[in-house]
Amino acid sequence: MKTLILTEKPSVARDFARALDVKGNHDGYMENNDYIITWAVGHLVELLEPDDYDPKWKTWRLDTLPILPDQFQYKPLPKTEKQLHVIQDLLANKLVDSIVIATDAGREGEVIARTILLASGFTEYEKVKRFWTSQALTPEVVKAGMAALKSAGEYDRLWKAGQCRQIADWLVGMNGSRAATIRMNDLFTVGRVQTAVLSLLADRRRERENFKPEPYWVLRALFSNEKGDWWGTWFNKEEETRFKTETQATEIQAKIDAQTGKVLSLKKQKKKQPPPLLYSLTDLQQDANRKFGFSAETTLNLAQALYENRKCLSYPRTDSKVLGSQNVGMTLNLVKKLSQPYMKYFAGVDEKLVSGDNKRVFNDAKLTDHHALIPLAPVPKNADQEEMKVYGLVLKRFAAAFHPDCEYEQTEILTEVEKETFRTTGKRILKPGWQAVYDTEPQQQDEEKPSDDDAEPENLPPLVKGDAADVRESKLQKKQTTPPPEYSDALLLKDMTNPGKYVSEDELKKVYRGDVGLGTQATRAQIIETLLSRGYAERKKKHIAATDKGCFLIDTLRKFDIAKHLVSPEETARWEMQLNQIAQGEGSDKDFLDSIRSFVSRTVEEFKTGSNSQFSILNSQLGTCPACGGKVIKGKRDYGCANWKEADGACRFVIRKYIQGRMITRKIVSALLAQKEAGPLNGFISPDRERYSGILKLVKGDNGWQTQVEPCDTPPEHTPDHTTDAPSNPISTSLNGLGECPMCGGDVVAGTKGYGCANWRRENGGCKFVIWKTIAQKEISEKYATQLLENGITDLLFGFVSKKGKAFSARLKLEPDASGMEKVVFDFPDTRQEE
Incomplete structure (x- = not known):
């Protein structure tokens, strides 16, 4: 008889094989006389989709929400289904009399193994043992762990906590995303962690936009005696170093100039700084x-x-x-x-x-x-x-x-002149210790805590208390308060790892003092990229900021008493606290999931009954009308001023959706309104049917504001359409948009047979716009679907086949039919039609 060992990844399986002398390699497992070692590749199964439970949930409709299956089931992930079948066959092998779960020693590792067993219909849990270690898997560690196996039942509570987390995320994501998308007229995905992280970005953007800098002054003085010179910074009894008015500062500056003071105190402390911890x-x-x-x-x-x-x-x-x-x-x-x-x-x-x-x-x-x-x-x-x-x-x-340790001497000198105090600090390295490894690297300054103090030299004079201090020079520095810094990846990761400062309840703060944060080590990078790829955030050089769409989602959720909890890191902390209680046997998995079902139901009800004013139109953020100062929004056919009604002033400002054969997207309209020009853009078509590039301009003439195209020589492959509009790191999932739907402004996403509007699932029929993946026997790649959405027309494409079997070339072009529906049509390089 043999022992089957299930690991989380192939590399771990190899570690076990080396330790247990298992050398027989097979497809998906290794074997010797005593052991069979196989592996997962992370998660091999996932929870079913809503329509797998009930066909009514295939269409995104408010009246079919909430989605609350009675029992949750799993299905194989297509990419790893072959390996799942290998494991299932091994579980059924009659030579196997014991099974060892050797996935990672944590909640997710337990979920990976247990969901495989569950999806395989496995029931003989009395045969299952648990290998548990976080040590590096040397042969000695593997052998010691195999000699100290525990019953898998001892980890049932951990499995329940992990499954609760998985189901809760599914319930919130499926229901929240559908309700938000339907009511907010665009594709919006909502998730417990993703939305909380987005709120950090949105709040930081608002803080910076609303920040009003205030001036302040810092007074520094250069002191001198026969022992040397030293600079000091003024401070008062409250340890405040800033003057709020220049008058206050100049009064004290005049008071101390050319005066003689004394060294009030001098402290020298020898300190040690241990090496930094190893990297997570x-x-x-x-x-x-x-x-x-x-x-x-x-x-x-x-x-x-x-x-x-x-x-x-x-x-x-x-x-x-x-x-x-x-x-x-x-x-x-x-x-x-x-x-x-x-x-x-x-x-x-x-x-x-x-x-x-x-x-x-x-x-x-x-x-x-x-x-x-x-x-x-x-x-x-x-x-x-x-x-x-x-x-x-x-x-x-x-x-x-x-x-x-690095050993150094910390010096603090307090100097008094005319009853005003100045502080000088210095640091002198005695023994570099671990800092010798980094001896050529500059010290990193905290991005969130800029200092008013200038760096002092290491060689401060050998002063003693009572020494004279002549004021040789003074400097009054005018500065401004600064807004909180823009988020970089580093700062955002820091707040995701330690979000306790955004939590008010002391009990919940404790949750974030351990290893719990927003997301995990394995998911934080993906969360950031998901926010970027879905248009909720954007990179600006080295920084990350919430977009209008991201802020719109957060602002909308905060209008509701229940849904607003999705925005707060506090709610994630509450979940984690309850999940930890389940894992420790102090909480009930049934009670937790009942509370999540209730939360989801109440959130959906808020979206169903919410007034239209609570779901303000995202289009209102396209820009400001240059004619009357109103809001420019997207209409059924074109972009125009929201004040077009007689009662609102009858403003007739409009930007056509098609200008000289080129489709104008919302992004272009926003740039045009903000800067009075956009481009260079490709895809314009001259009266002679020649394609050209140009800069779209907004100019004021005798008949008001109008658009003009100024031709330019920028080649199409270098226009902004192909450089700035594309996501920095596109990810192929069904929720990542290829571009903007020309009908409703929603996201166009890749489906099985075509690239369609994500709003097709909405009630009342939804949006029907689609670009088929195969047109006239030619496969249309994501590249050309994106180009068609951005420009309204593609490059010249080869390889189409007519109904008569003849090959031809053409461009694909978006063109409205008689009903106003945008259709994909052929645009031929000459006047002939398709054969």
């Missing part, structure tokens, strides 16, 4: 963003490549910053292995610190599913530059961890 994924992503400008997703992908392809980094998706006590021997070997190729970083390593007594590094109590990110081997020479940069961060952090 989020910490690595923050540093890579600060130092190299890498996005969170880029850093994750690079770390994953260094782990999977280069074999020189440990598993990257970890929230641990420590190693396990059983990893001391492995770590000592790594230090010796890496010291030779990277001597400049390891020269100061103290091997006595590679010990179980070093709790900053080896701490089982702080170990989670996976140990900290560490280097496992020298980086291969054929690694690219970006990979080397990420590897370098991890390597130096690992080397620094085994250096002595």
Whole structure:
């Protein structure tokens, strides 16, 4: 008889195989006389779609909400269905008399294994044991864990908590997204974590937009005596260093100029600064963003490549910053292995610190599913530059961890002149310790806490209390208060990891003091990219900001008593607290899911009964009418001023949806209204049927404001249509739009047979716009579907086949039919028609 071991990923299966001497390779598993080792590839199954439970839920309609299945079921993920069948066959193998779950030691790892067993119809749980460790899977750790297996039943509560999280996210996402999309006339996705993160971005944008800078003044004085010079910054009894008025500042400046004071006190303290903790994924992503400008997703992908392809980094998706006590021997070997190729970083390593007594590094109590990110081997020479940069961060952090503390002397001088006090601070390195690893790198300043103090030199004079202090010079610096900084990936990750400051209840603050944040190490980068790809956020150079669409969603949800909880990190903390209680046996999974069902039902009811004023039209944010100052919105055929009615002033300002054969999108209209020009844009068609590029301008003439096209030489492939409109990191999922629907302004998304408007599911028939994926036997790629949506016309395409079997070439063009419905038609390079 044999033991079947189920791991979470192939690399872990190989670790088990090495430890247990399993060498027989098969398709999807490994085997010897005692063991069969197989693996998942993360999640292999997912919850059913709504219409899998009931066909009425296939169409997005308010009257069929809420979606509340009585029982939840799973189906295979298509990409990994083959591996699921391998596992199911092994579970049914009569030679298998015991099963070991060896997925990651955490809630998600438990869910991955249990959902596989559930979807496989497995019932013999008395045969199932649990392998549980977060140590690096050396042969010794694997053997020790296999000798200390526990009954899988001991982890039932953890499984219940994980399944509750999964079902709750499904209920909120399915119901919230449909209700929001139907009532807000555009594709909107709502999710517990995604929406809370979006609220951080939206609130930061509002804070910056509404911020009004206020002036303040800082007074600094240069003191001198026979021992040397030193600068000091004025402060008062309340430790305030800022003057609110220039008059206050100049009065004190005049009071101290050319006077002699004295050294009031001098404090010198010798301090030690320990090495930084080893990297978790989020910490690595923050540093890579600060130092190299890498996005969170880029850093994750690079770390994953260094782990999977280069074999020189440990598993990257970890929230641990420590190693396990059983990893001391492995770590000592790594230090010796890496010291030779990277001597400049390891020269100061103290091997006595590679010990179980070093709790900053080896701490089982702080170990989670996976140990900290560490280097496992020298980086291969054929690694690219970006990979080397990420590897370098991890390597130096690992080397620094085994250096002595940095020892320094902190000096504070208080100088008094005419009863006004000035503070001087200085820092002198005594023994660099671990900082020697970073000796050439500049110190990073906290982006959120800019300082008014100028940096003081290390060589302050050897003053003593009572020394004279002549004022040689004084400087009055006028400054302004600054708004909170724009979010970078690093700052957003920081707030996602530690969102406690956005929570008011003390009990909920405690939830965020541990390893719980918004999202997980494995999902935070994807959450950011999802917000970007769905148009809720945008990158502006190195920063991330909420878009009008993102702010619109948050503002709308906050209008409701129940739905507003989706916006708050507080609600996520409440969920996590309840899930932790379930995992610890202190809470009921039934009570939790009942509360989620109630929450979803009440949210849907708010959307059903909400007034139209609560769902203000997103189109109102296109821009300001240049003629009357009203709002420019999208009408049925064109864009026009909302004040077009006689009672509102009868403003006749309009921007046509098609100008010289080129479709004008909402994004172009917004740019045109804001800057009075947009482009260069391609896709315009001259009276001679020649395509050309031009700049669309808004000019005021005798007949009011009108649009004009000014031809330019910019080649189509370099126009903004193909550079700025495309998402920075497109992701192929059904909820990521290819462009704007020319009929209703919704998102056009990829379906099975065509690229259609996401609003097709709405009640009252929905939007019927579609671009078929196959036209005249030619497959239309996402590239050309996007081009058609952006320009109203594609490049010349080859490979169409007529009904008579003849090949022909043509452009695809959007053109309204007699009913006003936008249709895809052929635009031929000459006057002939399709044969």
